[in-house]
Amino acid sequence: xxxxxxxxxxxxxxxxxxxxxxxxxxxxxxxxxxxxxxxxxxxxxxxxxxxxxxxxxxxxxxxxxxxxxxxxxxxxxxxxxxxxxxxxxxxxxxxxxxxxxxxxxxxxxxxxxxxxxxxxxxxxxxxxxxxxxxxxxxxxxxxxxxxxxxxxxxxxxxxxxxxxxxxxxxxxxxxxxxxxxxxxxxxxxxxxxxxxxxxxxxxxxxxxxxxxxxxxxxxxxxxxxxxxxxxxxxxxxxxxxxxxxxxxxxxxxxxxxxxxxxxxxxxxxxxxxxxxxxxxxxxxxxxxxxxxxxxxxxxxxxxxxxxxxxxx
Amino acid sequence: xxxxxxxxxxxxxxxxxxxxxxxxxxxxxxxxxxxxxxxxxxxxxxxxxxxxxxxxxxxxxxxxxxxxxxxxxxxxxxxxxxxxxxxxxxxxxxxxxxxxxxxxxxxxxxxxxxxxxxxxxxxxxxxxxxxxxxxxxxxxxxxxxxxxxxxxxxxxxxxxxxxxxxxxxxxxxxxxxxxxxxxxxxxxxxxxxxxxxxxxxxxxxxxxxxxxxxxxxxxxxxxxxxxxxxxxxxxxxxxxxxxxxxxxxxxxxxxxxxxxxxxxxxxxxxxxxxxxxxxxxxxxxxxxxxxxxxxxxxxxxxxxxxxxxxxxxxxxxxxxxxxxxxxxxxx
Numbered sequence: 001x002x003x004x005x006x007x008x009x010x011x012x013x014x015x016x017x018x019x020x021x022x023x024x025x026x027x028x029x030x031x032x033x034x035x036x037x038x039x040x041x042x043x044x045x046x047x048x049x050x051x052x053x054x055x056x057x058x059x060x061x062x063x064x065x066x067x068x069x070x071x072x073x074x075x076x077x078x079x080x081x082x083x084x085x086x087x088x089x090x091x092x093x094x095x096x097x098x099x100x101x102x103x104x105x106x107x108x109x110x111x112x113x114x115x116x117x118x119x120x121x122x123x124x125x126x127x128x129x130x131x132x133x134x135x136x137x138x139x140x141x142x143x144x145x146x147x148x149x150x151x152x153x154x155x156x157x158x159x160x161x162x163x164x165x166x167x168x169x170x171x172x173x174x175x176x177x178x179x180x181x182x183x184x185x186x187x188x189x190x191x192x193x194x195x196x197x198x199x200x201x202x203x204x205x206x207x208x209x210x211x212x213x214x215x216x217x218x219x220x221x222x223x224x225x226x227x228x229x230x231x232x233x234x235x236x237x238x239x240x241x242x243x244x245x246x247x248x249x250x251x252x253x254x255x256x257x258x259x260x261x262x263x264x265x266x267x268x269x270x271x272x273x274x275x276x277x278x279x280x281x282x283x284x285x286x287x288x289x290x291x292x293x294x295x296x297x298x299x300x301x302x303x304x305x306x307x308x309x310x311x312x
Numbered sequence: 313x314x315x316x317x318x319x320x321x322x323x324x325x326x327x328x329x330x331x332x333x334x335x336x337x338x339x340x341x342x343x344x345x346x347x348x349x350x351x352x353x354x355x356x357x358x359x360x361x362x363x364x365x366x367x368x369x370x371x372x373x374x375x376x377x378x379x380x381x382x383x384x385x386x387x388x389x390x391x392x393x394x395x396x397x398x399x400x401x402x403x404x405x406x407x408x409x410x411x412x413x414x415x416x417x418x419x420x421x422x423x424x425x426x427x428x429x430x431x432x433x434x435x436x437x438x439x440x441x442x443x444x445x446x447x448x449x450x451x452x453x454x455x456x457x458x459x460x461x462x463x464x465x466x467x468x469x470x471x472x473x474x475x476x477x478x479x480x481x482x483x484x485x486x487x488x489x490x491x492x493x494x495x496x497x498x499x500x501x502x503x504x505x506x507x508x509x510x511x512x513x514x515x516x517x518x519x520x521x522x523x524x525x526x527x528x529x530x531x532x533x534x535x536x537x538x539x540x541x542x543x544x545x546x547x548x549x550x551x552x553x554x555x556x557x558x559x560x561x562x563x564x565x566x567x568x569x570x571x572x573x574x575x576x577x578x579x580x581x582x583x584x585x586x587x588x589x590x591x592x593x594x595x596x597x598x599x600x601x602x603x604x605x606x607x608x609x610x611x612x613x614x615x616x617x618x619x620x621x622x623x624x625x626x627x628x629x630x631x632x633x634x635x636x637x638x639x640x641x642x643x
Binding site for chain 1: 364383384388389390393399400401411414415416460
C-alpha cells in the first residue's frame with residue numbers, strides 16, 4: 001500500500017513550470033480576448049492593430065440585453081433626457097431602447113436544459129454504471145458496446161430522424177425535448193466513465209455494509225456514492241459542457257420557447273451592423289455557469305480517487 | 313448466539329470446485345476454526361454462512377432456521393474480512409458505529425458511545441477513534457475491522473484471518489482477548505486461519521478442509537492425536553509431522569504405505585542410528601534435523617542438549633501413525 005514519491009530535480013521543476021505556465025497562457029489568451037472585447041466600443045473591437053489598452057465601455061452589454069431602434073435627431077430630442085445610464089449609452093449611438101432582448105430568456109433556457117440534462121444523466125448513468133459494474137447483466141459486453149456505439153457517429157448524423165420523431169411526439173422546441181435529447185447523447189459517456197470509477201471501488205465495502213445490516217440500496221447510497229463522488233463530479237462536468245455548448249441540435253430543434261443561448265448569440269451580429277462587443281459580452285456571460293460549476297466541484301476533481309482501507 | 317449447521321453444501325465457481333458436500337454442525341457457543349491452505353474453501357464457507365454467496369446445493373441453518381434466500385442483514389451475522397474493508401470515507405469511530413446505526417438495530421446514541429468506547433479499549437485503538445480509516449497502519453485497520461464485528465451481538469461471528477497482519481506481540485494479545493470475549497459472551501464463532509497456533513489455542517473445534525471437502529472435524533486434540541490422513545496430520549503440529557516410507561522401520565502393519573512421526577512419537581536413545589545434520593536452539597526447545605536412512609527427519613530434543621552436527625542418535629518410532637497409499641490413516 002505504501003508508495004514513495006521521488007522529488008524531481010530543480011531543473012526539471014523549472015522546465016515543468018515553464019511548460020505549465022506557457023500552456024495556461026495559450027489556453028487563457030482567447031478567453032481574455034473575448035472578455036476584453038465585451039468591454040470595447042464597436043470601433044475599438046475591429047481596430048487594426050488590435051487595441052490592448054482601450055476605453056472600457058458597457059455598450060456591448062447594453063446592446064446584448066436590449067432591443068433598440070434607430071432614431072432621428074428630432075425623435076431623440078422629442079424623447080427628452082435619458083432616464084438611466086443604459087438609456088444614455090443607447091442614446092449615444094443614436095438609438096432608443098425599445099425593450100429587453102431575448103438573451104435573458106435564452107440564457108435561462110440554457111441553464112434549465114444544461115443542468116436538467118446533466119442531473120438526469122447523472123442519476124441514470126450512476127444507476128446503470130453500478131448495475132453494469134456489480135451485477136451479472138445478461139449480454140453485458142454487448143450492451144456496453146451498444147451504449148458506446150451511440151457515440152460513434154456525430155450526433156448530428158441522426159438529426160433528421162430525431163427531428164421527425166420530435167415533431168410526432170410534440171417535443172419540438174420544448175425544454176423537456178432538449179433535456180431528453182442531451183441526456184440520451186451524454187448517457188453513453190456517463191455510463192462508461194462512471195462504470196470505470198465504480199469498478200475501482202472494491203466490492204468488499206458493500207459486502208461489509210450488507211453484513212452490517214444494510215440493504216443493497218442503502219449500501220450503495222451510504223458506501224458507494226460517497227466514494228464515487230469524484231467520478232460523478234468529473235462526469236457531470238463533461239456532461240454539462242457538452243449540453244451547454246451544443247449548437248447543431250439547438251439550431252435545428254428550437255426556435256421560440258426553448259432556444260438555448262448558443263444559437264441565439266450569433267443572431268446578435270445581424271442587428272445593426274457587426275456588433276462584436278455584444279457578441280463577446282454574450283459569450284462572456286455564457287462562460288460563467290460552466291466555470292462556476294467546475295470551480296464548485298474542483299475539490300472533488302483534485303481529491304482524486306481515495307485509496308481505500310482495503311488490503312490488496 | 314446460535315447453532316449453525318451446514319448440510320451438503322456445494323459450490324462451484326465456473327469449473328472450479330470451491331466446496332464439495334460440506335456438512336458440519338457448529339455448536340452454540342463454540343469456537344470453530346477452519347484450517348487448510350489457500351483454495352481449500354475456508355473463505356467460501358464463511359461467505360456461504362454470511363449470505364454473501366449462495367450455495368449451489370445444500371442447506372444452511374442458523375438457530376434451526378433455514379437461511380436460504382435470506383440476505384446477510386436478515387441472517388444477523390457479523391464478519392471480519394481478510395481485506396479489512398473499512399469504509400474509507402469516514403472515521404474510525406463512524407466505522408465502529410456503522411453496524412449499530414443500521415436500520416435493523418437503530419441503537420440509541422448513548423449505547424453506541426458506550427459500546428464503541430469499550431471495544432476501542434479492548435482493541436487498543438481508543439486514541440485513533442477520530443482518524444480517517446485510511447490513516448491507519450495495517451494492524452490498526454485490522455483491529456478496527458475486528459471491532460466493527462464485536463460491537464454487535466450477532467447470532468454468529470465469522471472471521472477471515474483476522475489476526476494475519478498483526479505483529480507477533482499484538483497477535484498473541486488479541487488471541488487471548490478474542491478467546492476470552494468468546495468464552496465470556498458464549499458467542500458462536502467461525503474462524504478461518506492458516507495459523508495452527510491460533511487453531512490450537514482458541515478452537516473448541518477444528519474443521520480441516522482439503523480442496524473443498526471437509527476431511528476432519530473435531531477438537532484440536534482429536535485432530536492432533538488422531539488425524540484421519542496425512543493431510544489432516546500435517547495441518548497441526550510444529551515442527552510438522554515427518555512422513556517416511558513405512559518400511560524404513562520394522563513393524564509396519566498390513567496396508568501401511570507411509571509412517572507419520574510427530575516429534576513426540578520419535579523415541580531418542582533407542583533403536584537405529586541416525587545422523588545429526590543440524591541443531592537449532594530455540595531457547596525453550598531444540599530442533600534436531602536428522603538423517604535416517606537418507607530420509608530427513610525434524611524432531612525436538614532437550615533445550616540443553618549437547619548434540620552437535622555429525623553426532624549419531626538412535627531413534628525408534630513410538631506409537632506412530634500409519635497411512636495407506638492414498639494418504640488415509642490405516643493405523
